[in-house]
Amino acid sequence: MNCAQTRELLNAYIDGELPPDQAMALSEHLTTCAECAGIYEELLATVRTLREGLVKYRAPDLLRARVRSALREEERPATPAPIAKVRRTVRVPWRALAAAVVLMVASSGITFVAARQHVSAESLTGDEVLTSHIRSLMPAHLTDVASNDQHNVKPWFNGRLDFSPSVPRLEDAGFPLLGGRLDYVRGRPVAAVVYGRRQHVINVFSWPAGVTGDAARTLSTNHGYNMLHWRSGGVEHWVVSDLNAAELQQFGMLLER
Amino acid sequence: MSDSALESFERIVVPLLDDAYTLARHLMRDEHDAQDVVQEAYLRAWRHYGSFHGGDARPWLLAIVRNCGYTWRRGTRVQRDSVAYVEEQHGGGDDSHRATDAAALAASDRAELRDALDQLPPEHREAIVLREIEGLSYKEIASVTGTPIGTVMSRLSRARQRLQDALRLGARAKEGDR
Numbered sequence: 001m002n003c004a005q006t007r008e009l010l011n012a013y014i015d016g017e018l019p020p021d022q023a024m025a026l027s028e029h030l031t032t033c034a035e036c037a038g039i040y041e042e043l044l045a046t047v048r049t050l051r052e053g054l055v056k057y058r059a060p061d062l063l064r065a066r067v068r069s070a071l072r073e074e075e076r077p078a079t080p081a082p083i084a085k086v087r088r089t090v091r092v093p094w095r096a097l098a099a100a101v102v103l104m105v106a107s108s109g110i111t112f113v114a115a116r117q118h119v120s121a122e123s124l125t126g127d128e129v130l131t132s133h134i135r136s137l138m139p140a141h142l143t144d145v146a147s148n149d150q151h152n153v154k155p156w157f158n159g160r161l162d163f164s165p166s167v168p169r170l171e172d173a174g175f176p177l178l179g180g181r182l183d184y185v186r187g188r189p190v191a192a193v194v195y196g197r198r199q200h201v202i203n204v205f206s207w208p209a210g211v212t213g214d215a216a217r218t219l220s221t222n223h224g225y226n227m228l229h230w231r232s233g234g235v236e237h238w239v240v241s242d243l244n245a246a247e248l249q250q251f252g253m254l255l256e257r
Numbered sequence: 258m259s260d261s262a263l264e265s266f267e268r269i270v271v272p273l274l275d276d277a278y279t280l281a282r283h284l285m286r287d288e289h290d291a292q293d294v295v296q297e298a299y300l301r302a303w304r305h306y307g308s309f310h311g312g313d314a315r316p317w318l319l320a321i322v323r324n325c326g327y328t329w330r331r332g333t334r335v336q337r338d339s340v341a342y343v344e345e346q347h348g349g350g351d352d353s354h355r356a357t358d359a360a361a362l363a364a365s366d367r368a369e370l371r372d373a374l375d376q377l378p379p380e381h382r383e384a385i386v387l388r389e390i391e392g393l394s395y396k397e398i399a400s401v402t403g404t405p406i407g408t409v410m411s412r413l414s415r416a417r418q419r420l421q422d423a424l425r426l427g428a429r430a431k432e433g434d435r
Contacts (some may be wrong), residue, residue, distance in 0.1 A: 008414075011410060011417065012410055013415055015395065015413075017394070017395050047389070047417065048430070049424065050389040053388050054370055054371065054374065054385070055367065055390070056276065056279045056390055057275065057279045058275055058278075059274040059277070059278035059295070060278075060288075062292070063292045063295060066296050067271070067274065067296055068294070070300055071263065071271075071299065072302055074304070088411070207399045235325070237264050
């Protein structure tokens, strides 16, 4: 093997990617050619520096939480590969099924009005809050201000909202603050403060209440998400997460304090 | 069935988040873009999990991350009004803890290395990440980047040469400071 060939193959040699006969020929050349041996030593040192010095980045916890939540959301409708297909074929039968149920209900003499009244303003709000939560899990939607310091998050809302949301520090209880963003619920801008719990994202929505009087904290479940709602001090609070109910209740209790 | 597929994905692919993020981080050279790319890549990986036929999931996942990264750079990038300064100011960076076991000098050397790497053209950057950080074989790198093995070899060789030059220059500059 000559010098030109050797230098061309040095990288593959160092990486152990040469077939044995070539590797042997190359190492023989190195024992006889001081110049090539020098180049080899230097390249080897560089590769060692790179392997020792370049380390993996650690994915931020927020990213972990986002990926996990997004996966769970994605997983909900169907099995992975045929998602699009299944959705398309399922949609029509669903409608037909719904129509059949309506017909059955109607024909069985139960008035529909009763059901209608249950679709209260509160559940409409709950649906919108849930939609906002899910949307927040899409790439680049979770936070407008990403910070684990309430002294950054709270002032960020100044001038963006006509009230100041409470941003308590709950990290010691295992609910680190992740950030905040402006969101819209029922046509008005609201504060969304984001907390984490292990790999779960918790969105806390709040805005000045349109009605007077407090409402006690209630837990509900919507599409597999747990939601808390309460009204106190003239502020509506909605908390949404895929976190389990018990821990979310604990979070709600801390928040309400 | 869907449960077991997700369980398998969570067992095999989700633990590779650091690998995915590292590649994205060097490709995008921006932590926010890198996070978005990784999230997008994971969704895509999950949707196409059926096309993963066992073996090492890393090259398979990293190919998806790479494609998402290039697509993102080509202009699907969404407008984001994130307040970046807050994180800088408060050291919200994601790599600070990495250097805890090393001396301060080593930490600055590492930062210097990363900077030198990030100065290279993207095809050189990805070759270095896949080889030196991920330890992939030439064949695997070729499959991740969709290039012939000969191209992998020449890119790696040129990238290492450039890094070697950059480090030598850096060392010389330091000498000069003394």
